[in-house]
Amino acid sequence: MEELVVTEGLTKTYGEIRAVDGLNLKVHSGEVFGFLGPNGAGKTTTIRILNTLTKPTSGGAWVSGFDVVKEPDKVKKVIGVVQQHISLDRDLTVRENMEFHARLHHLGASERKRRINELIDYVGLTEHADRIVEQLSGGMKRRAMIVNALLHQPDVLFLDEPTVGLDAQTRRRLWDLIRRLNHDGTTIFLTTHYIEEAEALCQRVGIIHLGRLISIGNPLALRQKLGLVTVETLVNNKDTRYQYFPDRVAASSYIQDLPHDVKTIIIRESNLEDVFVELTGQKVGDD
Amino acid sequence: MRRNWLRTLATSLMAPLLYLVAFGYGLGSGITIDGYSYLEFVIPGIIALTAMTSSFNGAAKLNVDRLFYKSFDECLMSPISLVSLAIGKTLIGVVRGLISSAALLAVALLISPLLIVSPLFVLVLVLSCFVFAFLGVFVALVAKSHQDMGNFSSLVLLPMTFLSSTFFSLSQLPEGLKSV
Numbered sequence: 001m002e003e004l005v006v007t008e009g010l011t012k013t014y015g016e017i018r019a020v021d022g023l024n025l026k027v028h029s030g031e032v033f034g035f036l037g038p039n040g041a042g043k044t045t046t047i048r049i050l051n052t053l054t055k056p057t058s059g060g061a062w063v064s065g066f067d068v069v070k071e072p073d074k075v076k077k078v079i080g081v082v083q084q085h086i087s088l089d090r091d092l093t094v095r096e097n098m099e100f101h102a103r104l105h106h107l108g109a110s111e112r113k114r115r116i117n118e119l120i121d122y123v124g125l126t127e128h129a130d131r132i133v134e135q136l137s138g139g140m141k142r143r144a145m146i147v148n149a150l151l152h153q154p155d156v157l158f159l160d161e162p163t164v165g166l167d168a169q170t171r172r173r174l175w176d177l178i179r180r181l182n183h184d185g186t187t188i189f190l191t192t193h194y195i196e197e198a199e200a201l202c203q204r205v206g207i208i209h210l211g212r213l214i215s216i217g218n219p220l221a222l223r224q225k226l227g228l229v230t231v232e233t234l235v236n237n238k239d240t241r242y243q244y245f246p247d248r249v250a251a252s253s254y255i256q257d258l259p260h261d262v263k264t265i266i267i268r269e270s271n272l273e274d275v276f277v278e279l280t281g282q283k284v285g286d287d
Numbered sequence: 288m289r290r291n292w293l294r295t296l297a298t299s300l301m302a303p304l305l306y307l308v309a310f311g312y313g314l315g316s317g318i319t320i321d322g323y324s325y326l327e328f329v330i331p332g333i334i335a336l337t338a339m340t341s342s343f344n345g346a347a348k349l350n351v352d353r354l355f356y357k358s359f360d361e362c363l364m365s366p367i368s369l370v371s372l373a374i375g376k377t378l379i380g381v382v383r384g385l386i387s388s389a390a391l392l393a394v395a396l397l398i399s400p401l402l403i404v405s406p407l408f409v410l411v412l413v414l415s416c417f418v419f420a421f422l423g424v425f426v427a428l429v430a431k432s433h434q435d436m437g438n439f440s441s442l443v444l445l446p447m448t449f450l451s452s453t454f455f456s457l458s459q460l461p462e463g464l465k466s467v
Contacts, residue, residue, distance in 0.1 A: 051364055076366045087358045091290055104365035132290075148361075 002029040009059035019045040021211035034202030035191040042211040043191035064155045080149035084160040090134040105152035119147040139170035159190040195273045209280045234264035299387040303337040330395045332453030342384025342416040346423030380420025
């Protein structure tokens with residue numbers, strides 16, 4: 001399988017702070033790879049290095065075989081980037097933003113027109129294409145940003161926290177779009193601090209903490225490693241304890257042996273948050 | 288700009304028109320400098336002032352795009368050279384500067400129909416728009432915050448506004464200050 005994004009010993013320091021610390025990563029063609037970690041873990045710094053916006057302190061990174069430091073112009077042609085912030089020109093319409101972006105990528109007039117109409121239709125923005133960005137809802141702005149990033153048919157689509165600040169319904173619709181894009185052949189590298197987003201979308205997940213990659217694999221394998229069943233018990237009515245078991249039989253036998261004063265017991269499937277907390281001692285949403 | 292042209296024009300013309308009224312008609316009525324009425328004397332300076340501030344502010348909007356909206360990152364991630372981007376952003380300021388200056392010039396010609404618009408005047412006006420638009424781009428790229436942009440305007444542009452012979456003849460200054 002072709003490796004579209006590769007980093008080797010990638011490190012970025014700001015003074016004493018190691019924002020990214022010796023990162024080794026491979027993202028394969030056709031997959032949705034999720035970079036999961038709390039705010040400040042180094043996700044955005046990594047994406048900025050891969051997008052040629054920030055230079056690494058040491059180590060290397062390649063996108064579609066092009067070196068992000070030595071061949072930034074070639075990298076720019078093969079990446080599509082959706083930033084965390086709404087980076088569209090708010091005074092322009094969706095179509096005008098796309099026109100501008102397509103010109104930046106040197107698309108010819110007829111190709112521009114064809115691609116813009118095709119993509120607007122693809123994400124269901126046809127009725128809103130000639131509205132000014134400022135007037136659009138949060139979900140529409142995100143979709144407009146995604147189609148902007150797809151105009152020049154990039155090899156990899158980078159999505160930095162694609163659903164941050166969106167309501168649950170809009171988030172799910174955006175997830176469907178991301179799944180559809182991937183199904184239609186787009187390789188996606190996304191960062192998120194939402195556990196459920198990584199679980200819902202990603203074939204593989206890399207967990208990053210304090211700039212270091214602490215675990216990588218598909219969500220099921222990561223959960224299996226921890227134990228697929230979690231037992232939560234409330235001790236002394238205040239301290240929650242978590243125990244992990246390979247299956248419900250093992251969990252049941254553990255519960256039977258619990259002292260009688262343990263009253264609240266929850267048995268549930270383990271999730272990526274459990275994996276994360278066990279690995280880092282920190283919740284994903286924590287700063 | 289096409290959508291907000293009226294607002295853009297109104298905001299960039301407000302200060303020069305006020306200067307024209309306050310200094311030209313108000314304070315300066317009855318004063319003559321080098322044989323010209325004070326109003327006629329002050330008009331070219333105010334046009335130059337408009338060119339300077341409009342082109343600088345037009346280009347300096349880049350600072351907001353860079354730090355607040357992050358839309359400049361989109362340009363940086365496209366396969367366009369940095370020099371082309373800088374020229375493009377400078378031209379935004381030049382266009383704004385020229386539009387504001389032209390509008391003010393039209394007003395000035397109504398007030399003082401004898402005003403002579405020589406080719407040299409136009410050339411200097413265009414050059415001045417280029418210089419200050421480029422300065423706007425440069426400062427917008429270097430400034431770490433919007434506050435820094437304001438500081439630059441206060442410390443560099445404001446003194447230039449008042450000390451560059453806009454409102455008075457340099458011959459009126461003491462010898463020491465003239466050389467400054």
